[in-house]
Amino acid sequence: MKKITSLVLRKIPRHVLQKFAHKLLPLAGLMHRGKDVECPICDAKYAKFLTYGRLKPRENALCPKCLALERHRLMWLYLQEKTDFFTDSKQILHVAPEFCFLDRFRNLEIHDKYVTADLISPLADVHCDVHELPFRDNSFDVAFCNHVMEHVDDDIKAMSELCRVLRPGGWALIQSPQDYSREDTYEDPSITDPKDREEHFWQDDHVRLFGMDYGRRLEEAGFEVVEDRWVMEMPEERAKKHALPMEEIVYFCKKPAAVTTQHHEVAEQSNDNTAAAAQEEQESATV
Numbered sequence: 001m002k003k004i005t006s007l008v009l010r011k012i013p014r015h016v017l018q019k020f021a022h023k024l025l026p027l028a029g030l031m032h033r034g035k036d037v038e039c040p041i042c043d044a045k046y047a048k049f050l051t052y053g054r055l056k057p058r059e060n061a062l063c064p065k066c067l068a069l070e071r072h073r074l075m076w077l078y079l080q081e082k083t084d085f086f087t088d089s090k091q092i093l094h095v096a097p098e099f100c101f102l103d104r105f106r107n108l109e110i111h112d113k114y115v116t117a118d119l120i121s122p123l124a125d126v127h128c129d130v131h132e133l134p135f136r137d138n139s140f141d142v143a144f145c146n147h148v149m150e151h152v153d154d155d156i157k158a159m160s161e162l163c164r165v166l167r168p169g170g171w172a173l174i175q176s177p178q179d180y181s182r183e184d185t186y187e188d189p190s191i192t193d194p195k196d197r198e199e200h201f202w203q204d205d206h207v208r209l210f211g212m213d214y215g216r217r218l219e220e221a222g223f224e225v226v227e228d229r230w231v232m233e234m235p236e237e238r239a240k241k242h243a244l245p246m247e248e249i250v251y252f253c254k255k256p257a258a259v260t261t262q263h264h265e266v267a268e269q270s271n272d273n274t275a276a277a278a279q280e281e282q283e284s285a286t287v
């Protein structure tokens with residue numbers, strides 16, 4: 001089973017999997033009937049979750065009903081218990097939207113605006129490059145952008161873009177795969193062969209492997225960062241019940257109040273007309 005999972009994930013492009021997985025996986029869930037684990041996102045219960053992972057498949061990882069992984073279940077609980085996401089009206093930007101969150105976030109009536117963006121994903125409202133987001137400065141209260149920064153050419157620039165489009169005081173969750181045993185982020189642009197990238201950066205389309213300096217990189221991009229080890233502090237029984245990632249640090253990124261970002265002027269001078277047009281276009285399409 002582990003070998004089949006690994007083969008499917010490595011050979012079939014991600015955007016194709018996103019289209020069909022949610023129709024097929026509920027059938028696989030029938031093989032795991034039980035009540036030992038519970039998905040906090042869709043409330044489904046199973047004997048265990050499905051195995052998932054490209055290089056090293058992990059048991060008890062994927063919810064067959066909503067396709068949530070360990071990190072998605074952690075983020076959902078974190079949003080519920082550590083933020084005002086489900087209780088205060090927000091304008092939200094979601095880059096590389098995850099299937100398990102997409103309709104649930106979109107259908108939250110409390111929020112004013114929910115915009116999804118991605119380079120190629122068929123799930124997104126706006127297709128764009130995270131290095132140059134087509135949105136005005138200070139236009140969102142919340143941004144999500146998970147498991148993107150390990151793929152992009154310039155992670156600091158992409159993080160800065162997310163900071164730029166947030167309002168002062170707004171916040172973001174920008175999680176990435178991280179080697180907790182590594183002090184500094186490992187990058188080497190000369191490593192381009194997919195097999196070498198898989199060996200060095202854990203996946204054939206990753207261009208870096210973040211270390212414990214990840215929070216400092218987010219700070220360099222303009223955020224105030226809280227490194228929250230919430231999952232390590234919760235009762236073990238609860239973490240097991242939801243099969244959470246026990247080592248994951250949540251990086252809560254806040255845009256400082258009343259401070260302009262380094263890209264503010266550039267964006268105003270060169271991108272404002274295009275950005276405004278793109279934003280108006282997607283607003284009329286999505287609201």
Ligand SMILES: [Zn+2]
Pocket residue numbers: 039040041042043044063064065066067068
């Ligand atoms: Zn679920």
